[in-house]
Every structure is written in structure tokens, then in C-alpha cells.
Amino acid sequence: MAAHPGDAKTDTALLDTYLRHLTIERGLSSNSLGAYRRDLGKYLDWLERTDRGPIGAVAPDDVSAFLAHLREGEGLAASSVSRALSSVRGFHRFLLDEGVLDADATTRTRAPKLPSRLPKALTVAEVERLLQAADGETLEAMRDTALVELLYASGARISELVDLNVDDLIEPGILRVRGKGNKQRIVPVGSFAQRALDRYLVRARRELSTRGSATPALFLGTRGARLSRQSAFNLLDAIATRADLAGRVSPHTLRHSFATHLLEGGADVRVVQELLGHASVSTTQIYTLVTADTLRDVYATSHPRATLGGG
Template identity: 40%
Template sequence: MKKNSHAYTNLINRNNFTAIMWNSFKNGFKSYLQLEKSLSDNSVEAYLRDVDKLCFYLVGIGEEKPPKSIELKDLQAFVKFLASLGLTAASQARTISGIKGFYKYLLSENAVSTDPTELLELPKLKRALPDILSFGEIEKIIGAIDLSKAEGHRNKAILETMYSCGLRVGELVNLKVSCLYLEDGFVRVIGKGDKERLVPIGEEAIQFIRYYLSERKKNKIAKDFEDVVFLNNRGKTLSRVMIFLIIKDLVKKAGIKKVISPHTFRHSFATHLVEGGADLRAVQEMLGHESITTTEIYTHLDKHFLRTTLQQFHPAFKR
């Protein structure tokens, strides 16, 4: 929609009545997303852009409808409009999800009596299964760390923690010393939307974190970064890009040809749990997924794993 932003502005300027009708609801929606849903600024802006797209469409076709007058047929026509712009199925689904969130808010505020998005179908998405690492490959990558280097023990603690806890890279770089409960075998993680969760941490990871923290005291730590666990050589928070580069270098040294990112360790953590028979709800809690449907991708990974195992070892599959 970026290329249409000027067209949107021009249309809105010519039709202030429609803009005024929708802007008051948008402002309330913005406050709801910030205060009640605790979403990041980027997420809030994405939701508001989705509502803007619908408003743009209505103004463009000459419809001066307030949100309460929108019907399912209007939204179905809007979806066709999105497709005509060349938006992918994933982008269409993202926009529709934003509109659904908007109407969920309006319904909660009694601004509408019915939700026209309730029967609106999302485009079918082909969800690609992410690359995962076997336990042996993870051991090989961690084994490629040069512990004689100053950052060696830090990097080992990083990878052990990523795999042991299934953390997002943002959660890893923002992990706080005050959130480590190593005696109890847990870490407190601040996830998406500032939601907190307790995640178990393995003995290996605990051992390497403790060693790294004892070594870290010998280096200068920048002011206000004392509570950050993993620091760069300037004593400040590591960037996400730095974590990616560390892993990329180790994967190359380990001779692994898969396309690996920090998120691969999270996928591998979840997949190995499911393969081992872990309850899906428990995996959902540890990953910090808001919806169980997000976690269910790992059941598909599990089936893929089972089939691959059968093909490799079962005589009937080797004929």
C-alpha cells in the first residue's frame, strides 16, 4: 500500500466526512492496542494501516459508510480489491487480521452490534516448514566455538541458552541478570507485548551462564547495562544482527549446509520437545505463543520427522 499512500491522502482530503467518521474509532483502537494489548509501536502502526486500507477502499468507490454500516459483502469486495493490487495471500491475510482486530475492539466498546468480519475467510496460506537442526548438529555448532577467544564463553552461553529455552533473538539480547533464577532452574522472559513467562533452563546452559557471568565481571560494563546478561565488547547490549553473524560463522565452521538463523534454534527446541512427546500446551507456554494454532506447526514437523525416520529405517519403506 505504500505506493498508494499519496492517493489515499488525496482521496481523504476530498472526503473529510469519511475521514472524520473513521478517525475517532481509529484513535480509540490505537489506545486499546497500546494500553490493553500492550503491543509495540510497530505492531500498533501495522494495525492502523490495515484500517486505513479499508477506509481508502471505501473512499475510492464513493461509499460514505461508518464502521457500523459495513457488511460482509463490503469486506469480501475489499478482499478482492487487495488481490487486485497484487498483494500476496500472506499480505491479504495480515490486513484482514487487522480488520478483524478492529471490529473485535468496536464490538467490545458497543460501537457496533454485529461483527461483519466473523464469516470473512482468510486466504489459504501454504505454510512452509522451517529448517531445524538435529541434536547432533547443534552439538557440532556449539563445538565449533573457540573458547580461547575472549568472546568464546559468552557465545557458548548464548547458544546453550537459545537451545535450552527456545528464546526469540529479541528475548535473548534483552535477557536480564535479575530475571535469572538459576538455583530454581528457570529464567523469566519478557516476550512479545511485554508479556512475561517462566521458562525452564537446562543444567548445561546454567553452567555456562554462571561461568560467563563470573568472567564478565573482569570487563568494563557500560553504565545502565549492568543488568543485561549478554554484552558486546563495549559492555553494551548485543544487537540481533551480531547474534545472526555469530551463528552464521559457527555454522560455516561446523560444515553444516542448511540455512540457519537464530530462530532455527527456537524451531529446533520446539520440534525436539514435540518429538519427545511433550504436551503441546506446555510447548505453547514455553514458546510464549498467544495461540495454540501457532504451536501446532510443530505437530506437522513431528509427522515429517516420523515419516523420514520410517523411510530411513523401516524395511517396508526401503524396498
């Protein structure tokens, strides 16, 4: 090994350095940084408790044992274990690049196989029902309608929408979104969403903004401050309950629905990739499986020779 980190205190200092690197060099969001901090804090604590540390002494078998602890000792799902491995792998590679370590103990470690889970999309009729449940004449209802319309019209993540400023509406029908790693993308906004936004801006946001200190935020809470991510989740839950869709709707459900409906309508998968802000088209291609399932169901129930019982 190179310059061995000698104890848990040193390892904690190295973790702080890595988190600063993720903040400054990679521009990760606070949510992503929080996930890295939790995963790696748990990793370093486990290394210390099991006398497998410091990190300079970690071997491949130790990394595998940590993953087994997460699966069997803590009962974490495969997706959570995979995320933890990604965090640990990134940390080790950073220390290797910085010359702290001269070998990467995570190279041969494989992530657990993830179950093939297709995203659940609403039907177009269910989206319309959700929007009808959001509609109203109060300031909050006008804001909520604009938010839900924009979630479905843009396919943006909820964190991206609550981070929007008024200036990100760069022209009618065009939205500037800042995604992961602070990467910007341009997203078109349909006429229904644009109309809801205009109504909110003219009739609601102006009033809400007088309740707090000046802020450039597009979506405001009842006290005039930027609407929080958790508040957006809560209001969507309430709208879904009114629409008789309780437990079936989250901001990500609308993102899934956006992608699925575009592909069902004939959109090219690479265009959908750009609109969603996916780094790789392979991430977007899972939605093509959803549309393939839909086509298969329609075929099975409609084609006269789809089954042996057909005429």
C-alpha cells in the same frame, strides 16, 4: 450505523485510539503494534483512495475487495493477507464494542487458506556444529555462545531473550521469560546453557558493561548497551556462515529445533506448549507433524516390509 466516523481524519483518530488500547489494555510489544499500524494504515488509505470510506460506511464486500487488492494488486502472500485481515477484524470489533459502529463488516470475511508449512528444524549434530562455530575467547564470542545456547535450551523467541535482564535468571537453571502480552513463564535451562551463561556473566558481561551506562540487560552489545534484536539476527547469521549453515538458521529455527527435539525425545505436547508460551496447544501440535514425518522416513528406510522391494 451508530455514530458514523465522518471522514479520513476521524478514522485516523479512531486508529490512534485503538492502538492506545492495544498498548495499555493488551500490552502488545512494539513489534506487534508496528504490524497493526502498518496493516490498518494501509487499510484506511485504501478506503479513502477507492471512495469506500469512511469506516462507518464499510460493507462486507469492501473488506473482501481490500483483501483481493492485497493478494492481486500488491502480490502479498496468503500469510500476510491473513495477518492484515486479523488486524482489520480486530479494529472493527473494537469500534463495535465502543459503540462507534453497530455492525461488524468483517464477520463473514474468510482468510485465505494458508499452505501447510512445517517448521524446519536442525539436527542435533547441526546444532552442535553451530555452537562450536560460536565458541571463542573474545568477549563477543562468550556472549554469542551464551545467546545461542539459551535460544536452543529455552525455545524462547529472540525478542524475549534480548529483553531479558540479569534478574530474570531467578536461580541456577531457571529463567523467567516475558512473552506476548507481557505474560510471564518459567523456563528451565540445561547445564550446557547454564555453563555458557555463567562464563559470559563472569568473564564478558562485566567488561562489556563498563563500556556504556548502567543497564540491567542480560545481553550487551560491544558498546555496553542492550543487545538489539537486529544485532542478534546479524550475529547468528555470521555464526551460521562459519558453521556452513548459511541461509538455514534463524532464531526461529532454533525455537523449532527445541520443540521438535523435545517431542522426539518423548516430551508431552502440553509441556512443550507451556515452555514455548503458546496460548493454544493446536499451535504446538504442528511440531508433532514434524516428528511424524521423521518417524515415517526412518520406518521406510529401516523396516524390512516397509516397501514392496523389502525382503
